[in-house]
Amino acid sequence: MEDILKQVQLGKMNIAEAKEKLATYEDLGFAKVDHHRKKRQGFPETIFGEGKTAEQITAIIASIQANGDAILVTRISKEKAVEVRKTHPELIYNEVAELLHTEIAHKKTASTNFIAVLCAGTSDLKVAEEAAVTAEAFGCEVRRFYDVGVAGLHRLLDNIEEIQQATVSITVAGMEGALPSVVGGLVSHPIIAVPTSVGYGANFSGLSALLTMLNSCASGISVVNIDNGYGAAYNAALIHRLAEQKEEE
Amino acid sequence: MEDILKQVQLGKMNIAEAKEKLATYEDLGFAKVDHHRKKRQGFPETIFGEGKTAEQITAIIASIQANGDAILVTRISKEKAVEVRKTHPELIYNEVAELLHTEIAHKKTASTNFIAVLCAGTSDLKVAEEAAVTAEAFGCEVRRFYDVGVAGLHRLLDNIEEIQQATVSITVAGMEGALPSVVGGLVSHPIIAVPTSVGYGANFSGLSALLTMLNSCASGISVVNIDNGYGAAYNAALIHRLAEQKEEE
Amino acid sequence: MEDILKQVQLGKMNIAEAKEKLATYEDLGFAKVDHHRKKRQGFPETIFGEGKTAEQITAIIASIQANGDAILVTRISKEKAVEVRKTHPELIYNEVAELLHTEIAHKKTASTNFIAVLCAGTSDLKVAEEAAVTAEAFGCEVRRFYDVGVAGLHRLLDNIEEIQQATVSITVAGMEGALPSVVGGLVSHPIIAVPTSVGYGANFSGLSALLTMLNSCASGISVVNIDNGYGAAYNAALIHRLAEQKEEE
Amino acid sequence: MEDILKQVQLGKMNIAEAKEKLATYEDLGFAKVDHHRKKRQGFPETIFGEGKTAEQITAIIASIQANGDAILVTRISKEKAVEVRKTHPELIYNEVAELLHTEIAHKKTASTNFIAVLCAGTSDLKVAEEAAVTAEAFGCEVRRFYDVGVAGLHRLLDNIEEIQQATVSITVAGMEGALPSVVGGLVSHPIIAVPTSVGYGANFSGLSALLTMLNSCASGISVVNIDNGYGAAYNAALIHRLAEQKEEE
Amino acid sequence: MEDILKQVQLGKMNIAEAKEKLATYEDLGFAKVDHHRKKRQGFPETIFGEGKTAEQITAIIASIQANGDAILVTRISKEKAVEVRKTHPELIYNEVAELLHTEIAHKKTASTNFIAVLCAGTSDLKVAEEAAVTAEAFGCEVRRFYDVGVAGLHRLLDNIEEIQQATVSITVAGMEGALPSVVGGLVSHPIIAVPTSVGYGANFSGLSALLTMLNSCASGISVVNIDNGYGAAYNAALIHRLAEQKEEE
Amino acid sequence: MEDILKQVQLGKMNIAEAKEKLATYEDLGFAKVDHHRKKRQGFPETIFGEGKTAEQITAIIASIQANGDAILVTRISKEKAVEVRKTHPELIYNEVAELLHTEIAHKKTASTNFIAVLCAGTSDLKVAEEAAVTAEAFGCEVRRFYDVGVAGLHRLLDNIEEIQQATVSITVAGMEGALPSVVGGLVSHPIIAVPTSVGYGANFSGLSALLTMLNSCASGISVVNIDNGYGAAYNAALIHRLAEQKEEE
Amino acid sequence: MEDILKQVQLGKMNIAEAKEKLATYEDLGFAKVDHHRKKRQGFPETIFGEGKTAEQITAIIASIQANGDAILVTRISKEKAVEVRKTHPELIYNEVAELLHTEIAHKKTASTNFIAVLCAGTSDLKVAEEAAVTAEAFGCEVRRFYDVGVAGLHRLLDNIEEIQQATVSITVAGMEGALPSVVGGLVSHPIIAVPTSVGYGANFSGLSALLTMLNSCASGISVVNIDNGYGAAYNAALIHRLAEQKEEE
């Protein structure tokens, strides 16, 4: 802020420009798209699809594309996606993860870094894929380790050596949510734990897995909201970038 | 009931006797001791020490001993135990488990059956010992596997082959309570899971571990109340007896 | 593990074999079927039908049958079952319990042991039948005692002498869930208590019955998740097997 | 109100009198004692002792006695009671129930009606006695049936015929709180159920028993707050009075 | 029980008869109808309609009518009622209260006693009517005082003198559920409070009103489950009968 | 009341008139419309549309209009509104806010006072509009500041100087509900905070935002029920009127 | 902000001054006192005493007094207050409300406006006094209406005409918290409702009263945190000021 104030004082910048510099969003009426954040972080604009009409989503996409950016729509049902793709046939719809996005160009770098995405059971797949594809859309290399829940421990142990090579793990689990605790004891990188609402009875829509992960006796685990695969990927991508920058130097 | 009715009808039993047959307790005024149950099950009378005075406990002990039975007092503080032992110096006090009991005569049978008592961390020791000593007081062979929580998986895997030989496991864990889920995937006998109130923050006095255990994705796990080491041992002893009877035949 | 290590050291086993020995599952892509567990326990493979498509279920069934094993699918709706039975007409669908399974061949043994399945009211029938049929599919003899809730105590007392002969009881109850407490005071075998989500108002989807069962003042009761008839049967079958083995010797 | 308005209109009552007629309390500064209610109902004034100093209690007692009424103080600790009795040595302190009251003159009527007070275990005694003595202070005949919890059903069944003769039952239970459900199926008079905070673990300070009683499958049960023995007695006395009036006619 | 034992001893009763005497229910397969209770209490058999098919309800009705008793079905939807009435056109369906019942013959007695049914708002009508019609089906005189919630206090005060004449009040309220507290301070008969699930937001499906009623600072209030109009009427009828018996003498 | 009593005493008012004076509602059978309150407060009659049929709503509208008053119906679905407007085409339906109301005549006063309505995200729009339009229907000037959530702080800071000029703010937020805390630190007028049920996972239908607002470390914030835009507007209008009265003098 | 930018541009303000303008707090190391807010609002600085040592409180007081401002310390125990008054004997300690403050000079204005502070029972006194004295310290006229709970409605109705004259009411209630609902139906000014943690059993530390107030069917009620008398007074003073400004003009 001091820089801007100085330039205003020196007459190098007029007030309209100064205000513009601080403007960080475009107001589309029903949504204020935050372009500034995008520039700082290199991640594509993300549109939360739930509760928006196909028309609204289509309009926001047009606005972002006009800015030259990639598209990522989360939590968009098949019906809405079909509608939106009439206008934007170039976008790809991932039905399992309920994501609509610009084709993901896999990086060609020398880096061997990757984010590990684990899930405990097949019913956690939706959330795990939301995390995995989001991380890929954010330019990260991802490797998937699915159905490795603790009740069949050998499935996890068979893959643990590869998982240990990741820069960061996203660990998705429903029911009792014990997977992050076990993984936390076996790896030495940060773990983003994602409780899912998968389960029944005293699961209470994911509360059981959420509490398990918050109370984990293993270190190096932090937690995001129930079913929040997107949030986990966002966190993981921020962490992963630190290692990537290292490699790229 | 039909038998008794028949004998009354045939005049082989008078009404007072018939009523006596159905009487299953002795009324001490402040407590009705259930002698009948004891006889059916071969387990010593158990006195829940919490909320009873040393005087009341002493009186109940006398009554049970008059019946020729062994003594087991649970949840009795050191102060009360010291007081009670002035009258009953023959009883042994286990400070960790807060149990007061008749000396336990380890059986000399050919059976190699045992109950495995596992706990996740050192802070679960009190509950684990309550379970272990109670099971011993009920005449069961017990083997302890302590501090084998999932965050350091090798500590569990090192002992798993021995644990697999047990007739039944009592698995005690606080914090996130993930231990039974992992053990459940590695053994093929029934597991009694005991959540403990050990933890802090979103542990909510054991609720976290309780929900974890109820929602376990592993099969063969049933759950008792938070910190209820005694209840777990009672269940385990009932199950263990089935295997013992087999051995003894 | 030591055995395998020794054989490898002695050259009696090569590394591929050693790894195979530890392999306990078959990876079908969308599911990793745990064949190892099955062999250890003699129970048929179980498929949790909820959240799987008819196609997925059909594929898993084929894989298990190729292995020569019996089939048990839980929580499968009538619609899906009709679809699956087009390919597998040999399977039987139990509409009340929502189970699809290989025809159950009732054992012809001298054993008179049985598992007692009790339920409090007619609305608990679905869960009780899930438990009863599962136990039968696991090779156990089952006797049903339905609609014996505590509000009409004579219905329970009329049957109690037969119930007392069981090796283990599965006690299913919704609303206030008091049945296990009463049964617990009348029998001397282990009781698996199953709270159901039957009720309204302050029942809170089974929470009321769940807390009742966890806090039971009767001993010998352990609890599984709300509506988890399958889990109760799995536990009961593990316990029952101990008595069966005794008989068979 | 119309009567008063008419008398004012006719000049038979002046405005000060009219206002007085509607005044139903005496203002002691720190408390407004409701004399009107007392007159309507024939029950002695009740002072809730918790959170009041011995001085405040002493002052209120003086005010009530000046009105010629009997005294009942609930939830008053031994320390405060000793202090108050220095000024009011005529009052009797019941240490178990934590009640301080005017000596209770048992009625000499031909009526054989009574209120049955049941409790499940010895640790529910405090609440049960608060209920029993309060009902006696309200002029009701009371019979106690203590330690008749459902885990030892015969203790209840042995007394059930006498309990069935009551006009109304107060049924006190902690832990899982199943007693009212069983009693509700055996008697045909109204039952006031009182959950107590007795228990541990997933009892959650009486929540478990409270939910059990609210969800009871037996009819004829209504519930008061956790540990609210006084409230139960108040309700029971209101009901009992209906039967008494019948007898007295 | 002693009487029966004596008669058996004296040979006045054979064992089959003795067992029959204790039989209190008829087993229809999917339901065990409790005829004994009915005889003791003079209330018509009640069928809980929720979760039963029209066929099941029709069958139970036939069984009860064969016994010469009146019919009351609660929580039966319009669709099911239409179906049942094809076989039983003599039954009356109350759409608001979702009750199906034998025509209610209003008593012709000299008694002026009545049960007051109050509700706070128009959205509590369904529960209030379930209570009112049930009480009428149980032979009680009922007077309705609807939409008298505390936010418009004059609506209550205008009717309070008539309400005070009741033998017992059923007070139904959703949202914050304050009505029983205010009524409790104005009448001197017992109040059965019924929380309803009416409300939104932090109402949590009736929890708010339930807690309010349990914590009421007014005396003479006991509580039944959320939306349990039937239960409230059952309680009220038991209490009301005491006053009626008085009148009839 | 004293005034009325005096006039009765002096014969200036007869009893019927005195009773009429206290009558504050009109009884339409299924609803008691409170006309008195309306006169005191100058706010149009409000009809809570949820749970009422189109017919009922139409009838109440007729009754209010007969009284010469404006109409405001809240929480009325499009289907019902279409139905009602067949009879009352003069009413305006606001689809976003689900309000049906008399055309709002914006005041022509010199006052520059206004109520600020803020919301955090586009999904809070429905609740924010319910608040804004209700306040307008109550005769208040309203300015909207939408999509100013704390995650993009500049959107709020850009508008804060105008918001500071308001007499009172209504601040609507879902998810974590942090907006009122930030606004509370930046303005010096009262804030009515409205949590919305917008969110997922551990949001628990608005509980998260509700707790946040109740625990706000900023002063000057009070809270209404989840999604209660109407209630917030009612509160704000009462406060706003104080400033308006000042201006008008 | 634009003004400051303009003045910087015009050279009328240098950058240091511009930054100073935005500085709103003084950093005392362990606390950052917000002087700016104070100036805007005319309320004395408030120190939250809980969790601060007497030394820390003494130091903050010195700093505020150096600024010429009045002192208000909330939630300060008697022990700490005695300690602080050794240095600041000019401060007054209110033991009931646990407030320490500069002597309050009651305004001498022609205004007859006042804030009404109501509480339901004597045990709510602490919170009510915290609210009343805080409001007085903020320069508001306060009138107290204590022990006017709804169970003895006449106590409230006797005072309602005076309460109706207030600009705003603070309504404090524990247990079931029904008082604001009743008051809300009788007055036409805004009500700040304060739930207290007074109660027992299913009160759950004030949760019962909190939910009641949030769900109130009366309009014009907003709610602050449990026991938050200070927050209620802050809100009320902001509202009251609007009326005062009117009078003063």
Added chain:
Amino acid sequence: MEDILKQVQLGKMNIAEAKEKLATYEDLGFAKVDHHRKKRQGFPETIFGEGKTAEQITAIIASIQANGDAILVTRISKEKAVEVRKTHPELIYNEVAELLHTEIAHKKTASTNFIAVLCAGTSDLKVAEEAAVTAEAFGCEVRRFYDVGVAGLHRLLDNIEEIQQATVSITVAGMEGALPSVVGGLVSHPIIAVPTSVGYGANFSGLSALLTMLNSCASGISVVNIDNGYGAAYNAALIHRLAEQKEEE
């Protein structure tokens, strides 16, 4: 594992050695210290002090020091620390953070990276310091930004440019816990959010802040358990190391 198997096969490693390789802990009887993990991660051994005696802590310290490692004891009270320091006077006790640790040698590297530790209020200091000192003990550079809660936004904005330079932020907040949401919108590095149990009333021991953080509308935030400053630091250190490794290359 394959490597070890191969070496065993080739006779290069005997079985005892192979087993040793997998041993990752030292068994001290009451604790199994995990040396393996330590070596992998370069963090000093951490001892959770709560629930351990001074003797136990002293013994573990000796064992770790024998291994040549640094010491960090968390949640150790002053009393215990004094006792332990009799044997280990070289350790430093941090009273605010309740940490006992080896003197921390601040690194002398060219790196300008740092972890930002923010807290909302002075009462969050204990948790913030536990995080800050733990991170320092793990070799990280830390900068503290305390008392920057959202109610006084300028305190945060004054420091935001420096905070933006951090590799990762630990953001500690109690009460409503809104700080991470605001910071999340202003920085582009990962944020570890720590809810504290600071607050009262509807804070429910930190639940309010926990839910706020889990539901944050800002991205890049993950959450650890309530009051878990140590866990936050562990996570942050894992992330920070990635950036450090980059710098060091």
